[in-house]
Amino acid sequence: MGRGCFATYAAKPDDMVASLRRAVQLMEDRTEQLAGDVRAFTPSPATPLEIILIDELGYLLALVPDRKAQAEIKQLVNTLLNLGRAAGICVVGGLQDPRKETIESRDQWPTKIAMRLTREMARLVLGSEALEAGARCDLITRDMAGTAFVLQDDAPDEPVQVRAFWMSDEDVKQLERALAPYVGRSAGGD
Numbered sequence: 001m002g003r004g005c006f007a008t009y010a011a012k013p014d015d016m017v018a019s020l021r022r023a024v025q026l027m028e029d030r031t032e033q034l035a036g037d038v039r040a041f042t043p044s045p046a047t048p049l050e051i052i053l054i055d056e057l058g059y060l061l062a063l064v065p066d067r068k069a070q071a072e073i074k075q076l077v078n079t080l081l082n083l084g085r086a087a088g089i090c091v092v093g094g095l096q097d098p099r100k101e102t103i104e105s106r107d108q109w110p111t112k113i114a115m116r117l118t119r120e121m122a123r124l125v126l127g128s129e130a131l132e133a134g135a136r137c138d139l140i141t142r143d144m145a146g147t148a149f150v151l152q153d154d155a156p157d158e159p160v161q162v163r164a165f166w167m168s169d170e171d172v173k174q175l176e177r178a179l180a181p182y183v184g185r186s187a188g189g190d
Contacts, residue, residue, distance in 0.1 A: 023084070052089065058095040060073055110153045122135065147163045
């Protein structure tokens with residue numbers, strides 16, 4: 001459920017590698033196309049903002065059984081993190097374990113979002129300054145599910161508390177129906 005919300009969906013490591021390769025190729029093509037013409041990317045119908053959403057990023061970066069595929073995935077994700085924004089490609093990743101052993105590229109993610117975590121894990125994600133400024137993920141209770149603190153690189157001591165809403169299965173199906181005319185129209189969609 002929910003696959004219809006996305007232009008491309010990959011659940012197997014080989015498919016994930018192929019999707020990331022396509023995203024890097026799109027980034028390179030756009031970079032070449034935009035070179036010398038613009039200083040900042042502006043989305044348009046011809047060049048829409050591409051969002052690469054990676055659920056369970058920890059699996060992708062640290063637990064994929066095929067070590068060769070895992071190394072390529074790390075390289076592709078790091079390439080997109082470092083160069084993708086200028087070409088209108090944004091990477092969003094979610095994970096359970098923010099330790100460096102799981103996500104070596106942790107510091108390359110410009111925006112960090114932390115939900116209910118232990119104090120130590122919240123410090124790893126957001127940094128000590130954010131905790132001192134009130135980003136106390138360890139105090140988020142079960143009845144406050146969806147609560148998170150957002151931190152951006154340009155304001156490391158200014159965490160913002162947010163709360164996501166719950167989507168039922170029917171809500172997801174309704175979203176799929178609403179997006180159906182648009183999904184797959186992007187420049188990089190399959």
